[in-house]
Amino acid sequence: MGIDLEGMTIAHSGELLRKKKISSVELTQAYLEKTEAQNKTLNVYLEVFSDALQEARARDIDTDGQRLSPLHGIPLAIKDNILIRGKQCSAASQILSNYTAAYDATVIGKLREAGAVFLGRTNMDEFAMGGSTEHSRFGSTKNPHDPERVPGGSSGGSAAAVAAHLAPGALGSDTGGSVRQPAAFSGVVGLKPTYGAVSRYGLIAMASSFDQIGPITKTVSDARIIYDVIRGSDPRDSTSVSAPPKKEHARENRTLGVPEQFLTEGVDQDVLDNFNTSIGVLKNLGYTIRPIELPSLKYALPVYYIVMPAEASSNLSRFDAVRYGSAAPSRTLLEHYEHSRGRGFGAEVRRRILLGTYILSAGYYDAYYTKAEGLRRHIRIDFENVYKEVDAVLMPTSPTPAFKLGEKSHDPVQMYLSDIFTVAANLTGHPAISIPSGTVVREEKVLPLGLQMMGPAWSEEKLFEIGERFEFALHGERA
Amino acid sequence: MDTEEIRKLSALARLAMTDDELKSLSKDLNSILEYISAIKSASLEFEGQGTEAVRERVNIFRDDNDREEPGIHTEMLLEGVPERDRDWVKVKKIIGERD
Numbered sequence: 227m228g229i230d231l232e233g234m235t236i237a238h239s240g241e242l243l244r245k246k247k248i249s250s251v252e253l254t255q256a257y258l259e260k261t262e263a264q265n266k267t268l269n270v271y272l273e274v275f276s277d278a279l280q281e282a283r284a285r286d287i288d289t290d291g292q293r294l295s296p297l298h299g300i301p302l303a304i305k306d307n308i309l310i311r312g313k314q315c316s317a318a319s320q321i322l323s324n325y326t327a328a329y330d331a332t333v334i335g336k337l338r339e340a341g342a343v344f345l346g347r348t349n350m351d352e353f354a355m356g357g358s359t360e361h362s363r364f365g366s367t368k369n370p371h372d373p374e375r376v377p378g379g380s381s382g383g384s385a386a387a388v389a390a391h392l393a394p395g396a397l398g399s400d401t402g403g404s405v406r407q408p409a410a411f412s413g414v415v416g417l418k419p420t421y422g423a424v425s426r427y428g429l430i431a432m433a434s435s436f437d438q439i440g441p442i443t444k445t446v447s448d449a450r451i452i453y454d455v456i457r458g459s460d461p462r463d464s465t466s467v468s469a470p471p472k473k474e475h476a477r478e479n480r481t482l483g484v485p486e487q488f489l490t491e492g493v494d495q496d497v498l499d500n501f502n503t504s505i506g507v508l509k510n511l512g513y514t515i516r517p518i519e520l521p522s523l524k525y526a527l528p529v530y531y532i533v534m535p536a537e538a539s540s541n542l543s544r545f546d547a548v549r550y551g552s553a554a555p556s557r558t559l560l561e562h563y564e565h566s567r568g569r570g571f572g573a574e575v576r577r578r579i580l581l582g583t584y585i586l587s588a589g590y591y592d593a594y595y596t597k598a599e600g601l602r603r604h605i606r607i608d609f610e611n612v613y614k615e616v617d618a619v620l621m622p623t624s625p626t627p628a629f630k631l632g633e634k635s636h637d638p639v640q641m642y643l644s645d646i647f648t649v650a651a652n653l654t655g656h657p658a659i660s661i662p663s664g665t666v667v668r669e670e671k672v673l674p675l676g677l678q679m680m681g682p683a684w685s686e687e688k689l690f691e692i693g694e695r696f697e698f699a700l701h702g703e704r705a
Numbered sequence: 706m707d708t709e710e711i712r713k714l715s716a717l718a719r720l721a722m723t724d725d726e727l728k729s730l731s732k733d734l735n736s737i738l739e740y741i742s743a744i745k746s747a748s749l750e751f752e753g754q755g756t757e758a759v760r761e762r763v764n765i766f767r768d769d770n771d772r773e774e775p776g777i778h779t780e781m782l783l784e785g786v787p788e789r790d791r792d793w794v795k796v797k798k799i800i801g802e803r804d
Binding site: 532549556557571592600 | 706710711714715716717718719720721722726730733734736737738740741742743744745747754755756757758759761764765766767778781782784785786787788794796797798799801
């Protein structure tokens with residue numbers, strides 16, 4: 227039975243499964259076969275799980291589950307920093323190359339209960355540090371639209387999996403744009419939920435006040451399906467919160483804001499043209515577009531590259547190769563730490579740890595960290611004020627389409643600049659979604675672009691609504 | 706940041722570095738520092754907001770209930786230990802000559 231994976235969405239597969247037109251085994255088998263054919267070239271999966279079919283079989287037998295969840299029997303790809311009990315989990319790092327997860331992440335438990343099947347763990351930038359997946363210790367992932375280009379990062383494997391139809395949906399993690407930017411580069415949807423909406427228990431921590439797990443899917447509707455399953459407060463993550471009860475909208479979602487002054491420099495002309503086209507589409511749908519001012523936004527990226535490395539350097543201090551992980555040969559305890567970590571961490575990870583260590587050290591702490599946290603608070607307040615006037619803020623997801631492999635990996639600051647539009651949502655904790663908004667042709671290759679919509683805390687439903695209407699206007703009804 | 710400072714930081718962060726790595730890191734880190742120093746131009750109205758930000762945060766604790774049976778995870782956790790001796794995690798000598 228030839229299943230058309232290119233036309234397959236989670237919503238459509240779910241319907242076919244429930245009507246018994248296909249089985250989870252057939253669906254899972256189809257993805258496994260396509261992966262077998264393409265993974266060597268694309269390097270999307272670090273590991274394809276050998277028990278995926280067995281799990282799919284169990285779902286097919288479990289007929290009660292089919293009535294309960296839209297994810298029952300649906301295969302998903304999981305980023306290599308989300309723990310699945312009994313499976314290897316390495317955050318694409320050498321230091322965890324021999325680590326087997328001792329427990330399920332909360333999101334994994336929820337997906338299991340909903341009947342999802344895990345296809346494999348996807349490639350990423352090491353410890354989620356990067357915007358291209360080139361910093362993986364296990365090779366780069368190729369962008370399915372052009373194998374000479376990056377799929378984005380750090381959730382590049384997950385985005386490429388969905389874009390190459392090697393999974394109908396995937397989980398990624400987003401600390402500064404790591405779900406949204408690869409989604410934009412790969413032509414798929416990526417959501418970063420409100421901070422606290424999704425439990426971080428079992429997500430290998432990068433920067434704890436920024437990290438959120440988010441879905442990467444083909445459609446906005448599919449993103450909503452996964453989001454609804456994975457969200458919820460968790461006693462094991464004290465930063466997780468249940469969504470507050472829905473308020474009746476004082477005003478319909480009609481007004482969208484554009485921070486015009488922020489889009490003038492360093493943005494590819496094709497990206498700006500596409501962004502303006504997207505604005506036109508939204509206007510035709512009846513939205514009012516207003517220019518807004520976010521004067522503190524220019525500090526967002528420097529603030530991010532102060533607070534995030536500080537938190538990450540602290541989080542990564544647990545990797546000492548004593549209780550788990552890959553230990554280097556050594557004579558003394560100090561040598562053990564220094565060699566295991568020196569060898570176990572790649573260059574970008576070491577750069578960020580050192581930066582964070584510097585920022586947190588006496589004499590610099592106030593000038594950098596404290597000041598950055600103050601600016602961060604100010605950026606959040608600026609956004610909250612703007613949301614009194616508009617329902618959502620629009621920006622391109624990334625200042626450029628997918629760049630070439632090797633193009634930015636030698637200049638850290640150049641790589642960091644690709645986060646310029648995405649970090650604000652992590653600084654504020656507000657939700658943001660990237661939706662495919664069209665394409666640009668570069669050297670005869672058709673490259674996707676993404677539109678980013680940000681909203682106030684807990685406005686995911688609003689973002690889904692605007693997103694679905696935009697999606698429909700661009701593509702018509704998707705299966 | 707000079708290479709000496711980076712050497713000290715890498716000692717603090719327990720990261721072994723070769724001299725070549727130190728040199729290339731120095732270049733990268735200084736370039737990044739230059740970029741993030743943009744916050745220095747942020748005006749005085751932002752002063753004090755850092756401590757405000759910290760003050761706004763609230764710690765959430767949960768009750769120490771729902772304990773699991775002791776020992777149920779021991780074997781699985783010990784399986785991942787690089788150096789193990791029965792139910793113990795083996796480490797290098799901690800008390801000894803100063804490095």
